[in-house]
Amino acid sequence: MITIETSIEIRRPVEAVFAFVSDLRQSPQWEGATREAHVTPDGPPTVGTRVRKAGSLLGVKLEATNEITALEPNRSLSMKGSSGPASMEGTWRFEAAGEGTRFSSTVQVEPGGLFKAAGPLLASRFKKQQEADMQRLKELLEAQG
Numbered sequence: 001m002i003t004i005e006t007s008i009e010i011r012r013p014v015e016a017v018f019a020f021v022s023d024l025r026q027s028p029q030w031e032g033a034t035r036e037a038h039v040t041p042d043g044p045p046t047v048g049t050r051v052r053k054a055g056s057l058l059g060v061k062l063e064a065t066n067e068i069t070a071l072e073p074n075r076s077l078s079m080k081g082s083s084g085p086a087s088m089e090g091t092w093r094f095e096a097a098g099e100g101t102r103f104s105s106t107v108q109v110e111p112g113g114l115f116k117a118a119g120p121l122l123a124s125r126f127k128k129q130q131e132a133d134m135q136r137l138k139e140l141l142e143a144q145g
Contacts, residue, residue, distance in 0.1 A: 002111065002123045007104035008134040009097055012141045017101040018074045018094045020141060024051040030137040031055075033062070033129055047071055051079075064088075086111045103137070105130060 010017050020026055022045045027037040036054040039045075049068045056062060066081030066088075080089040090107035107130070111122055 002109045002126065004107045004109070004123065004127050004130055005105070006127070006130045006134055007102055008138050009100055009102050010138045010141050011100040012145050014074050014094050014096050014101045016145070017103055017141060018077075021092060021094075021103070021137070022071070022073075022077050024049070027051070027053060028055075030140055031133050032136065045071060045077070103134065105134070 024039045024045065025037055027034045031053075034053045034055040038052045040050050040052075045068055047068055047070060051066050053064045053066070054062070062083045064081055064083035066079040068077060069080050069089075070076065070078040070091075074094055076091055076093045078089070078091040081087070086109055088107060088109045090105060093102075093104040093106075095102045095104070107126075109122070109126065
């Protein structure tokens with residue numbers, strides 16, 4: 001099991017950060033590994049909302065399906081899902097901090113198949129991807145403010 005924890009401060013109100021991040025259709029704008037995101041059902045996110053993402057990681061094309069398992073508006077959102085031979089569980093947390101929001105992520109990935117042998121490489125690459133994603137999100141949201 002690989003656990004990745006990342007966080008960043010974004011100079012935007014918690015409500016704005018939560019609204020953008022929890023709209024899973026926005027994922028391709030800030031998640032570098034995601035090229036497409038299809039959400040069902042349409043509408044505001046709730047427990048049970050599913051997102052099917054297509055993209056690539058480490059040069060491997062992936063399709064992932066994730067489902068919201070817990071949601072506390074403006075505080076946290078948890079999901080679990082699978083992408084091919086790997087399964088994941090993750091939680092995003094949103095906290096008021098200084099002039100904005102501290103956005104934190106904890107993701108646990110259980111690699112399988114070819115990814116299992118690449119565990120340490122996968123962990124390092126996934127951590128870098130998460131940090132780059134958060135930086136993109138920060139730049140995107142702060143440009144809107």
